[in-house]
Amino acid sequence: MSTKAFKDDKIKLIKEKVDKAQVAIVTEYKGFSVEEITKLRRSLQKDGGDYMVTKNTLAKIAVKDTPYEVLSDIFKGPIAIAFGYEDQVAPAKALSKFIKETKKGTILGAALDGQLLSAEEAKALANIPSKEEIYAKMLGCINSPASGIVGGINGVMSALVRAIAAVRDQKQA
Secondary structure (H helix, E strand, C coil), X not given: CCCXXXXXXXXXHHHHHHHHCCEEEEEECCCCCHHHHHHHHHHHHHCCEEEEEECHHHHHHHHCCCHHHHHHHHCCCCEEEEEECCCXXXXXXXXXXXXXXHCCCEEEEEEECCXXXXXXXXXXXXXXXXHHHHHHHHHHHHHHHHHHHHHHHHHHHHHHHHHHHHHHHHHHC
């Protein structure tokens, strides 16, 4: 049986994670081995997140009076919470990939900016491009007109050089 001090420490730890998090995704971890949970946790930590198995009652106490209180209704059964500290999409991508690979566990829902996301919406979060992909696309859009102008000027200059070369060749013949 857990002691009061242990439970208080666990609640404090969850609160710390909730305070730093940009997104929280609740999953059912039924069937996961300790090795699999460790692998998932390491994967999330690489992307600036974390994964924590917790008791429902402790999680409900920890999220009370926070933007993540909306998750309280889905804290049922064996749950774990994935937190994203730096990116809102990366944890969803890592979880979706992991669930697809292991064919175990499910995403129950998520909270993003104080809004409750259904399981389907949380899964859809994984399909959103990452920050790096969005930055690359934006840079491509910004760079595209400049590349077009350079290509156009280059085309005119090439045509001029070919015309001069043709005139030179004609005069030499």
